[in-house]
Amino acid sequence: MSKVRVHISVSLDGYVAGPNQSMENPLGEGGERLHDWVVQLKAWREPSGMEGGEENASSPVVREEYANVGAEIMGRGKFGAPSRGPWGDEPWQGWWGEDPPFHKPVFVLTHHEREPLTLSDTTFTFVTDGIEFALELAKQAAGDKDVFIGGGAKTINEYLAVGLVDELELHVVPILLGGGERLFEGVGPDVRLELLRVVEAPGVAHLKYRVVN
Amino acid sequence: MSKVRVHISVSLDGYVAGPNQSMENPLGEGGERLHDWVVQLKAWREPSGMEGGEENASSPVVREEYANVGAEIMGRGKFGAPSRGPWGDEPWQGWWGEDPPFHKPVFVLTHHEREPLTLSDTTFTFVTDGIEFALELAKQAAGDKDVFIGGGAKTINEYLAVGLVDELELHVVPILLGGGERLFEGVGPDVRLELLRVVEAPGVAHLKYRVVN
Numbered sequence: 001m002s003k004v005r006v007h008i009s010v011s012l013d014g015y016v017a018g019p020n021q022s023m024e025n026p027l028g029e030g031g032e033r034l035h036d037w038v039v040q041l042k043a044w045r046e047p048s049g050m051e052g053g054e055e056n057a058s059s060p061v062v063r064e065e066y067a068n069v070g071a072e073i074m075g076r077g078k079f080g081a082p083s084r085g086p087w088g089d090e091p092w093q094g095w096w097g098e099d100p101p102f103h104k105p106v107f108v109l110t111h112h113e114r115e116p117l118t119l120s121d122t123t124f125t126f127v128t129d130g131i132e133f134a135l136e137l138a139k140q141a142a143g144d145k146d147v148f149i150g151g152g153a154k155t156i157n158e159y160l161a162v163g164l165v166d167e168l169e170l171h172v173v174p175i176l177l178g179g180g181e182r183l184f185e186g187v188g189p190d191v192r193l194e195l196l197r198v199v200e201a202p203g204v205a206h207l208k209y210r211v212v213n
Numbered sequence: 214m215s216k217v218r219v220h221i222s223v224s225l226d227g228y229v230a231g232p233n234q235s236m237e238n239p240l241g242e243g244g245e246r247l248h249d250w251v252v253q254l255k256a257w258r259e260p261s262g263m264e265g266g267e268e269n270a271s272s273p274v275v276r277e278e279y280a281n282v283g284a285e286i287m288g289r290g291k292f293g294a295p296s297r298g299p300w301g302d303e304p305w306q307g308w309w310g311e312d313p314p315f316h317k318p319v320f321v322l323t324h325h326e327r328e329p330l331t332l333s334d335t336t337f338t339f340v341t342d343g344i345e346f347a348l349e350l351a352k353q354a355a356g357d358k359d360v361f362i363g364g365g366a367k368t369i370n371e372y373l374a375v376g377l378v379d380e381l382e383l384h385v386v387p388i389l390l391g392g393g394e395r396l397f398e399g400v401g402p403d404v405r406l407e408l409l410r411v412v413e414a415p416g417v418a419h420l421k422y423r424v425v426n
Contacts, residue, residue: 012383012406012422013397014227030402170225172385174408174422178401184226188391189243193225195387198413205411207418209225209387 002139003146006156007065007169009034009204011177016153019179023082026095028180034173037204038062048101057201065169070142072102073134075155076110077181079124086112093117094124105141107134109155131158153181160187163213168193172205215352216359217377219369220278222247222384222417223396229366232392236295239308241393247386250417251275261314270414278382283355285315286347288368289323290394292337299325306330307337318354320347322368344371366394373400376426381406385418 010016011034018028027034038044042053043062076084081092091114094100099120106124114126127134138147149159159165170183192212199206223229224247231241240247251257255266256275289297294305304327307313312333319337327339340347351360362372372378383396405425412419 013400018402172420174406176397176400176402176404176406184389187226187389189231189389191389193387193389195413195416195418198411198418200408200411203408205408205418205420207385 002070002142002144003166004135004149004159004164005065005069005146005167005169006149006159006165007171008151008156008183009038009171009173010183011173011175013176013178014182014184015177015180016151016156016183017181018177021077021082021180026080026082028177030175030177031180033175034177037171037173037202047103049099057199058204058206061169061171061199061201061206068145069104069148070145071105071107071138072148072150073107073109073131073138073155073159074150075152076108077152077154078150079108079110087114091117093119105138106150107138107141109134131155131162131164135159135164153183153185156183157185157187160184160191160211163191163211165211166213167196167208168211169206169208172207174203215283215355215357216379217348217362217372218278218282218359218380218382219362219372219378220382220384221364221369221396222251222386224386224388224390226389226391227395227397228390228393229364229369229396230394231390234290234295234393239293239295241390243388243390244393246388247390250384250386250415260316262312270412271417271419274382274384274412274414274419281358282317282361283358284318284320284351285361285363286320286322286344286351286368286372287363288365289321290365290367291363292321292323300327304330306332318351319363320351320354322347344368344375344377348372348377366396366398369396370398370400373397373404373424376404376424378424379426380409380421381424382419382421385420387416 018031021028043059045053100122102122108126110126113128117124193209196210197208231244234241256272258266313335315335321339323339326341330337406422409423410421
């Protein structure tokens, strides 16, 4: 059955991005370190058309994460630009250049209407009618495949809080960010989780949960 | 070599006690659930003189945690009473009755002077001269053995922030508390950690770190 999945790198103090996010520092101060464990992996480099990379205990975790995903939902924060507000006459095209690494339909949550944007084989559809409607669109686009909630923290927290996530995997990175975008903010105690799997890997612990809705 | 160690159960959203701690609810609302994984274990029950209990993947983790500990430091919050302030004429004797489960010297951080309290084979010494001095006393008392920083969050965070902890183990419990005493609050990004070990067990993931000082 098609699932709604979250997989995200998080600091030991619970942040998925550091403080003071900006154009120069899209993941905030220190936030890039959240992804040190993954960017060296062949499993991460290959889908982005990059050469080389290593294999370690994280490799099967990353391959499983990327497999069978039919659509992604992301917040305006992840798509950018950091300035927010109306899109303007020369609207922001995302962080990823002419060939974004998604290769699937992406639904961007926003308060500001905009026509869809196609870059290579990725089409970004801008959704102003809320998270439930975005999920309906994403499920339709994904067909039998899963829907990936790509972040940031606010978007993930909103889907968790209303019970619309089936699986949640945390890549717990042994750093403290001391501030930034906090996972689980406002989600509260009613969401029940069940530990599915733990994987120890170099520089990261992968904790996978089923969300009991 | 003698180490300073922290081992603590933490919710997935980073709390070591729930909101609204009180006399009736010393661990706050929902906080008791943080210890569901451990109270059923023989490894936990035996040192407290309780019968029965099971063995599972958490058992060796708990036995290792309890082994070779020569002294414990705790905050006034953990010792109680919740009301705080001066000790008064009939001072609070702790939560644990006539035979506390420590069986070793315990140093209690407090702003209010008080004579030592001995209950069975546990002596509580009340330290008003700050966390560094308390650690000196505890190390002296522990000799070759390790010093355990027993909590609560504030005490652990203070020791982490000044670089006085050698090992940190988180027992990550798949619950959300939505508020309460937060681990790592105010510790900041300068503390470096190195993942030592991950253990998957029923209802809990054990993540052990070396703190690089």
